[in-house]
Amino acid sequence: MAATTQSELLAMTEKEFAKLDKLMNSIPADIALRKDEEDTSIKDVVAHRANWIALFLGWYFDGLAGKTVHFPAEGYKWNELKRYNARLRENQASLSWDEARALLRDRHAQLISFIVERDDESLYSGPMKGANNDWKPGRWAEAAGPSHYRSAGKYIRGRLREMAA
Template identity: 30%
Template sequence: MSIPENKKQLLAAMTKNWDALQKKLSLVPAEQAYITQLDGHVSGTQMSVANLVSYLIGWGEQVLYWHQQERAGQNIDFPASGYKWNELGKLAQKYYADYASITCWSALLEKHADTHRKLLELVESYSDDALYGIPWYNTWTRGRMIQFNTASPYKNAATRLNALVKK
Protein backbone atom coordinates (compact mmCIF):
# COMPACT_ATOMS: atom_id res chain seq x y z
CA MET A 1 0.00 0.00 0.00
CA SER A 2 1.35 3.43 -0.91
CA ILE A 3 1.63 6.33 1.50
CA PRO A 4 -1.85 7.62 2.38
CA GLU A 5 -2.72 10.97 0.84
CA ASN A 6 -6.21 11.45 2.24
CA LYS A 7 -8.45 10.46 5.14
CA LYS A 8 -9.95 7.43 3.41
CA GLN A 9 -6.50 6.04 2.54
CA LEU A 10 -5.19 6.73 6.05
CA LEU A 11 -8.09 4.87 7.66
CA ALA A 12 -7.64 2.01 5.18
CA ALA A 13 -3.90 1.76 5.94
CA MET A 14 -4.50 1.88 9.69
CA THR A 15 -7.16 -0.83 9.44
CA LYS A 16 -5.27 -3.08 7.02
CA ASN A 17 -2.04 -2.97 9.03
CA TRP A 18 -3.93 -3.33 12.33
CA ASP A 19 -5.73 -6.43 11.04
CA ALA A 20 -2.48 -8.01 9.83
CA LEU A 21 -0.85 -7.31 13.18
CA GLN A 22 -3.80 -8.77 15.09
CA LYS A 23 -3.51 -12.02 13.13
CA LYS A 24 0.13 -12.32 14.23
CA LEU A 25 -0.58 -11.34 17.84
CA SER A 26 -3.36 -13.93 18.04
CA LEU A 27 -0.72 -16.61 17.40
CA VAL A 28 1.34 -15.56 20.44
CA PRO A 29 0.42 -17.69 23.47
CA ALA A 30 0.00 -15.73 26.70
CA GLU A 31 2.83 -17.74 28.29
CA GLN A 32 5.26 -16.49 25.61
CA ALA A 33 4.11 -12.86 25.45
CA TYR A 34 6.36 -11.66 28.27
CA ILE A 35 9.48 -13.64 27.34
CA THR A 36 12.31 -11.48 25.98
CA GLN A 37 12.90 -12.91 22.50
CA LEU A 38 12.75 -10.13 19.91
CA ASP A 39 15.29 -7.51 18.89
CA GLY A 40 14.53 -4.34 20.84
CA HIS A 41 14.10 -0.82 19.54
CA VAL A 42 17.61 0.03 20.76
CA SER A 43 20.51 -1.71 19.04
CA GLY A 44 21.82 -4.64 21.07
CA THR A 45 18.71 -4.95 23.26
CA GLN A 46 15.97 -7.54 23.45
CA MET A 47 12.26 -7.14 24.12
CA SER A 48 9.19 -9.26 24.61
CA VAL A 49 6.06 -9.24 22.47
CA ALA A 50 4.40 -7.45 25.40
CA ASN A 51 7.09 -4.75 25.13
CA LEU A 52 6.33 -4.45 21.42
CA VAL A 53 2.63 -4.00 22.12
CA SER A 54 3.48 -1.50 24.87
CA TYR A 55 5.55 0.45 22.36
CA LEU A 56 2.58 0.60 19.99
CA ILE A 57 0.26 1.69 22.79
CA GLY A 58 2.78 4.31 23.86
CA TRP A 59 3.01 5.86 20.41
CA GLY A 60 -0.75 5.73 19.96
CA GLU A 61 -1.30 7.44 23.29
CA GLN A 62 1.39 9.99 22.36
CA VAL A 63 -0.49 10.89 19.16
CA LEU A 64 -3.69 11.28 21.18
CA TYR A 65 -1.83 13.44 23.71
CA TRP A 66 -0.47 15.73 20.97
CA HIS A 67 -4.06 16.42 19.95
CA GLN A 68 -5.13 16.91 23.56
CA GLN A 69 -2.34 19.47 23.97
CA GLU A 70 -3.41 21.21 20.77
CA ARG A 71 -7.07 21.36 21.85
CA ALA A 72 -5.97 22.86 25.19
CA GLY A 73 -4.04 25.58 23.35
CA GLN A 74 -0.72 24.27 24.62
CA ASN A 75 2.50 23.92 22.65
CA ILE A 76 2.84 20.35 21.48
CA ASP A 77 5.95 18.71 22.87
CA PHE A 78 7.25 16.61 19.95
CA PRO A 79 8.04 13.78 20.15
CA ALA A 80 7.32 13.63 23.93
CA SER A 81 8.13 15.64 27.03
CA GLY A 82 11.80 15.19 27.90
CA TYR A 83 12.72 13.42 24.63
CA LYS A 84 14.20 14.56 21.34
CA TRP A 85 13.77 12.93 17.95
CA ASN A 86 17.27 11.44 18.25
CA GLU A 87 16.25 9.70 21.51
CA LEU A 88 13.48 7.46 20.19
CA GLY A 89 15.18 4.34 21.55
CA LYS A 90 14.98 5.80 25.06
CA LEU A 91 11.37 6.75 24.41
CA ALA A 92 10.62 3.18 23.33
CA GLN A 93 12.04 1.91 26.62
CA LYS A 94 9.87 4.43 28.49
CA TYR A 95 6.82 3.02 26.71
CA TYR A 96 7.82 -0.53 27.72
CA ALA A 97 8.00 0.66 31.34
CA ASP A 98 4.75 2.65 31.15
CA TYR A 99 2.73 -0.52 30.54
CA ALA A 100 4.88 -3.05 32.42
CA SER A 101 2.30 -3.19 35.20
CA ILE A 102 -0.18 -4.80 32.78
CA THR A 103 0.94 -8.39 33.26
CA CYS A 104 -2.17 -10.02 31.80
CA TRP A 105 -1.71 -10.57 28.06
CA SER A 106 -5.40 -10.21 27.23
CA ALA A 107 -5.62 -6.96 29.24
CA LEU A 108 -2.61 -5.53 27.38
CA LEU A 109 -4.16 -6.47 24.04
CA GLU A 110 -7.43 -4.83 25.10
CA LYS A 111 -5.56 -1.64 26.03
CA HIS A 112 -3.96 -1.75 22.59
CA ALA A 113 -7.35 -2.21 20.90
CA ASP A 114 -8.83 0.66 22.92
CA THR A 115 -6.00 2.97 21.88
CA HIS A 116 -6.47 1.93 18.24
CA ARG A 117 -10.21 2.68 18.43
CA LYS A 118 -9.45 6.15 19.84
CA LEU A 119 -6.97 6.79 17.03
CA LEU A 120 -9.54 5.85 14.39
CA GLU A 121 -12.03 8.20 16.08
CA LEU A 122 -9.38 10.93 16.04
CA VAL A 123 -8.82 10.54 12.31
CA GLU A 124 -12.58 10.43 11.69
CA SER A 125 -12.93 13.75 13.51
CA TYR A 126 -10.81 15.60 10.92
CA SER A 127 -11.51 16.58 7.33
CA ASP A 128 -9.20 15.66 4.45
CA ASP A 129 -7.97 19.25 4.42
CA ALA A 130 -7.18 19.25 8.15
CA LEU A 131 -5.34 15.92 7.77
CA TYR A 132 -3.49 16.55 4.51
CA GLY A 133 -4.09 20.11 3.31
CA ILE A 134 -1.57 21.98 5.43
CA PRO A 135 1.64 21.27 7.34
CA TRP A 136 1.02 20.44 10.99
CA TYR A 137 4.49 19.71 12.35
CA ASN A 138 7.31 21.30 10.38
CA THR A 139 6.66 20.12 6.81
CA TRP A 140 4.60 17.07 7.85
CA THR A 141 0.82 17.04 7.64
CA ARG A 142 -1.32 15.86 10.54
CA GLY A 143 -2.28 12.75 8.55
CA ARG A 144 1.33 11.88 7.86
CA MET A 145 2.28 12.30 11.53
CA ILE A 146 -0.60 10.01 12.51
CA GLN A 147 0.41 7.47 9.86
CA PHE A 148 4.07 7.55 11.00
CA ASN A 149 2.93 6.52 14.47
CA THR A 150 0.08 4.08 13.73
CA ALA A 151 -0.10 2.31 10.37
CA SER A 152 3.67 2.23 9.82
CA PRO A 153 4.61 0.81 13.24
CA TYR A 154 1.74 -1.70 13.03
CA LYS A 155 3.26 -3.01 9.79
CA ASN A 156 6.76 -3.02 11.27
CA ALA A 157 5.54 -4.87 14.37
CA ALA A 158 3.82 -7.53 12.25
CA THR A 159 7.07 -8.04 10.35
CA ARG A 160 9.02 -8.36 13.62
CA LEU A 161 6.61 -11.09 14.72
CA ASN A 162 7.06 -13.19 11.55
CA ALA A 163 10.02 -15.19 12.82
CA LEU A 164 8.45 -15.72 16.23
CA VAL A 165 5.06 -16.98 15.04
CA LYS A 166 6.67 -19.36 12.49
CA LYS A 167 8.56 -21.23 15.22
Protein backbone atom coordinates in the same frame (compact mmCIF):
# COMPACT_ATOMS: atom_id res chain seq x y z
CA MET B 1 2.48 4.47 -0.62
CA ALA B 2 1.33 7.14 1.83
CA ALA B 3 -2.35 7.96 2.15
CA THR B 4 -3.46 11.36 0.85
CA THR B 5 -7.16 11.29 1.77
CA GLN B 6 -9.21 10.48 4.83
CA SER B 7 -10.76 7.45 3.12
CA GLU B 8 -7.34 6.06 2.12
CA LEU B 9 -6.00 6.62 5.65
CA LEU B 10 -9.03 4.95 7.20
CA ALA B 11 -8.84 1.93 4.87
CA MET B 12 -5.09 1.55 5.39
CA THR B 13 -5.42 1.82 9.17
CA GLU B 14 -8.20 -0.77 9.34
CA LYS B 15 -6.41 -3.16 6.97
CA GLU B 16 -3.07 -3.05 8.79
CA PHE B 17 -4.68 -3.36 12.21
CA ALA B 18 -6.75 -6.37 11.11
CA LYS B 19 -3.56 -8.15 10.00
CA LEU B 20 -1.79 -7.33 13.27
CA ASP B 21 -4.80 -8.27 15.39
CA LYS B 22 -5.08 -11.65 13.66
CA LEU B 23 -1.38 -12.27 14.26
CA MET B 24 -1.64 -11.23 17.93
CA ASN B 25 -4.60 -13.56 18.45
CA SER B 26 -2.48 -16.51 17.33
CA ILE B 27 0.18 -16.00 20.02
CA PRO B 28 -0.08 -17.56 23.49
CA ALA B 29 0.94 -15.44 26.49
CA ASP B 30 4.07 -17.47 27.31
CA ILE B 31 5.44 -16.74 23.83
CA ALA B 32 4.36 -13.09 23.87
CA LEU B 33 6.15 -12.48 27.18
CA ARG B 34 9.46 -14.10 26.20
CA LYS B 35 12.26 -11.48 26.01
CA ASP B 36 14.77 -11.16 23.17
CA GLU B 37 18.47 -10.23 23.47
CA GLU B 38 17.51 -6.57 23.89
CA ASP B 39 15.13 -7.37 26.78
CA THR B 40 12.07 -6.76 24.59
CA SER B 41 9.08 -9.06 24.20
CA ILE B 42 6.24 -9.24 21.69
CA LYS B 43 4.01 -7.88 24.47
CA ASP B 44 6.39 -4.93 24.90
CA VAL B 45 6.21 -4.11 21.19
CA VAL B 46 2.40 -4.25 21.17
CA ALA B 47 2.12 -2.05 24.27
CA HIS B 48 4.68 0.34 22.75
CA ARG B 49 2.53 0.77 19.65
CA ALA B 50 -0.47 1.63 21.84
CA ASN B 51 1.60 4.28 23.59
CA TRP B 52 2.61 5.93 20.33
CA ILE B 53 -1.00 6.35 19.27
CA ALA B 54 -1.63 8.15 22.57
CA LEU B 55 1.47 10.29 22.00
CA PHE B 56 0.27 11.27 18.52
CA LEU B 57 -3.21 12.20 19.75
CA GLY B 58 -1.65 14.25 22.55
CA TRP B 59 0.61 16.07 20.09
CA TYR B 60 -2.31 16.83 17.80
CA PHE B 61 -4.64 18.17 20.49
CA ASP B 62 -1.88 20.08 22.30
CA GLY B 63 -0.96 21.75 19.01
CA LEU B 64 -4.58 22.69 18.32
CA ALA B 65 -4.87 24.16 21.82
CA GLY B 66 -1.73 26.23 21.28
CA LYS B 67 0.16 24.32 23.96
CA THR B 68 3.79 23.32 23.69
CA VAL B 69 4.04 20.03 21.81
CA HIS B 70 6.69 17.75 23.30
CA PHE B 71 8.31 15.56 20.64
CA PRO B 72 8.58 12.69 21.22
CA ALA B 73 7.57 13.18 24.88
CA GLU B 74 8.19 15.73 27.59
CA GLY B 75 11.79 15.51 28.77
CA TYR B 76 12.99 13.55 25.71
CA LYS B 77 14.53 14.42 22.35
CA TRP B 78 14.26 12.29 19.22
CA ASN B 79 17.85 11.12 19.69
CA GLU B 80 16.88 9.79 23.14
CA LEU B 81 14.30 7.27 21.93
CA LYS B 82 16.24 4.30 23.36
CA ARG B 83 16.06 5.88 26.82
CA TYR B 84 12.38 6.75 26.34
CA ASN B 85 11.54 3.23 25.14
CA ALA B 86 13.42 1.64 28.06
CA ARG B 87 11.43 3.79 30.49
CA LEU B 88 8.21 2.92 28.69
CA ARG B 89 9.00 -0.82 28.99
CA GLU B 90 9.55 -0.29 32.74
CA ASN B 91 6.23 1.53 33.05
CA GLN B 92 4.39 -1.15 31.07
CA ALA B 93 6.19 -4.15 32.65
CA SER B 94 3.19 -5.19 34.74
CA LEU B 95 0.87 -5.38 31.72
CA SER B 96 -0.25 -8.88 30.83
CA TRP B 97 -0.44 -10.05 27.22
CA ASP B 98 -4.23 -9.68 27.31
CA GLU B 99 -3.94 -6.17 28.76
CA ALA B 100 -1.39 -5.11 26.14
CA ARG B 101 -3.65 -6.34 23.32
CA ALA B 102 -6.68 -4.63 24.91
CA LEU B 103 -4.70 -1.39 25.24
CA LEU B 104 -3.72 -1.48 21.57
CA ARG B 105 -7.30 -2.25 20.52
CA ASP B 106 -8.55 0.68 22.60
CA ARG B 107 -5.97 3.07 21.18
CA HIS B 108 -6.71 1.80 17.68
CA ALA B 109 -10.40 2.62 18.26
CA GLN B 110 -9.36 6.13 19.37
CA LEU B 111 -7.27 6.52 16.23
CA ILE B 112 -10.17 5.37 14.05
CA SER B 113 -12.46 7.90 15.76
CA PHE B 114 -9.87 10.60 15.18
CA ILE B 115 -9.67 9.77 11.46
CA VAL B 116 -13.45 9.45 10.99
CA GLU B 117 -14.08 12.80 12.71
CA ARG B 118 -11.78 14.66 10.32
CA ASP B 119 -12.03 15.47 6.63
CA ASP B 120 -9.40 15.57 3.90
CA GLU B 121 -8.69 19.24 4.55
CA SER B 122 -8.04 18.88 8.27
CA LEU B 123 -5.87 15.80 7.70
CA TYR B 124 -3.91 16.86 4.62
CA SER B 125 -4.12 20.61 3.91
CA GLY B 126 -1.21 21.76 6.04
CA PRO B 127 1.35 20.89 8.69
CA MET B 128 0.20 19.67 12.10
CA LYS B 129 0.11 22.58 14.54
CA GLY B 130 3.00 22.55 16.97
CA ALA B 131 4.93 19.88 15.09
CA ASN B 132 7.58 22.28 13.77
CA ASN B 133 7.88 20.34 10.53
CA ASP B 134 5.99 19.84 7.25
CA TRP B 135 4.16 16.65 8.21
CA LYS B 136 0.40 16.89 7.94
CA PRO B 137 -1.86 15.39 10.65
CA GLY B 138 -2.80 12.53 8.33
CA ARG B 139 0.87 11.63 7.87
CA TRP B 140 1.42 11.65 11.64
CA ALA B 141 -1.67 9.45 12.08
CA GLU B 142 -0.32 7.03 9.48
CA ALA B 143 3.02 6.86 11.27
CA ALA B 144 1.34 6.21 14.64
CA GLY B 145 -1.13 3.67 13.24
CA PRO B 146 -0.66 1.63 10.07
CA SER B 147 3.11 2.14 9.78
CA HIS B 148 3.58 1.07 13.38
CA TYR B 149 1.19 -1.86 12.89
CA ARG B 150 3.30 -3.08 9.95
CA SER B 151 6.56 -2.76 11.87
CA ALA B 152 5.06 -4.57 14.88
CA GLY B 153 3.92 -7.40 12.61
CA LYS B 154 7.38 -7.64 11.08
CA TYR B 155 8.98 -7.80 14.53
CA ILE B 156 6.49 -10.41 15.74
CA ARG B 157 6.92 -12.66 12.70
CA GLY B 158 10.70 -12.44 13.07
CA ARG B 159 10.55 -13.30 16.77
CA LEU B 160 8.26 -16.26 16.07
CA ARG B 161 10.74 -17.54 13.46
CA GLU B 162 13.63 -17.16 15.93
CA MET B 163 11.75 -19.03 18.64
CA ALA B 164 10.80 -21.83 16.26
CA ALA B 165 14.42 -22.33 15.15
